[in-house]
Amino acid sequence: MGASPESIIFANPCKPASHLRYAKEKRIMTSTVDTEYEIYKIAKHYPESNLVIRFLCEAKDAQCPLGDKFGCNAEADAASLMLLAKSLSLSVTGISFHVGSGCNDFPAYNRAISIAKNLFKFGEMIGYNMKILDIGGGFPGADDDKFATIAEIVNTSLEKYFPDENVEIISEPGRFFVASAYTLVCKIHAKRDVRSEKKADLRMYYINDGVYGSFNCILYDHQKVTAEHFLEENDNLQKFKTLIWGPSCDALDKITDDAYLPNLSCGDLIAFPNMGAYTVPIASPFNGFLVPKTLYFKAN
Structure with missing residues (x-):
């Protein structure tokens, strides 16, 4: 489709080995993980990858909750996953979360961004160059007032916890772009x-x-x-x-x-x-x- 491999993140935390081999062939360097099994899999099939650790911070009210399927426990597991990656000589470069698609619990974004900051600090403490924060998606595409509220919370939280311009902030705004594009x-x-x-x-x-x-x-x-x-x-x-x-x-x-x-x-x-x-x-x-x-x- 013309996208450069450097701009792509393989963001599905549960990847078939054949897909990892394809990512390696195309030099797509960044992959999201949320379990030790996925880290071992990447160590075997694509150890050159840069890892993004996805943690769970589910909204209390979401159109499509995702926490039952994806995201590690931020307190109990995220640091352990980074230490495991370190022991396997893998690179961790970022943190991600997804509060749930169609989020109606707007403060969830602030909670998640504050947790991400602590995980960034831990990653830096053990020697990683932490430079990517993925704040997920689920933003409304047909309610401007709701989106404005979420944007204000996100921007305020990022200014507080991630003022460093060297950190790249990304999101997954599929619903936002196309929800109201069709009748x-x-x-x-x-x-x-x-x-x-x-x-x-x-x-x-x-x-x-x-x-x-x-x-x-x-x-x-x-x-x-x-x-x-x-x-x-x-x-x-x-x-x-x-x-x-x-x-x-x-x-x-x-x-x-x-x-x-x-x-x-x-x-x-x-x-x-x-x-x-x-x-x-x-x-x-x-x-x-x-x-x-x-x-x-x-x-x-």
Whole structure:
């Protein structure tokens, strides 16, 4: 893709040996680790690597917690991992953390950065040139106020704990870049009214994308999607409790059951904003329904 090996960090803490050999072939020098097993593996397959130690500092409220899978205990294990690397003549050059994707516990960033500072000090004490801090990702891409709050906390913490300009601060802002870059537009192809006492209590719409396609974000990213209609705006337009289904034959293919929309018809379109992160890249053509086409529009 044209990226230089020096600018790449192999940030998955659990790497197949074949991937390490490929990284060695391409001279990708920096790898993230969080267990002694990974350090021994790197010592065997790619001892020239520069290691970044990832510790656990999970947010109390996150859309996708990651602590059960990645990150060593900062107090009990991080220093031991650095000492192990030292004993194996490996180089440790940085520290990383990830408070959880879609973090709503903003002070978690300050807690993590303060812990990272202590680990930097320990690494320097045992002779390492500590120069990289990876503050992870999960930053909101569709809420400017929330992002501004996180940015203020991060910047204040970095100024306090990492004023040295020789330390490179990096992050993993995938969600931030693309969450609001896409709006998904779907077509209603079937409709059903659920009635009680001759009254339609619930309207069901079946659309041409679902949880095996773009809406896999509901299952795997715990997203709550917003449905918008294209009818002419009218404050007096009656709205009904709405359940929206995907197109497959699976009853798990439910998109939302708490929307309120006007009376729509087959052939009408429904839009879902902020559908850029963890949607189409993970979609499959299950049951023969193709993934949506991407169309680009230039803003005036």
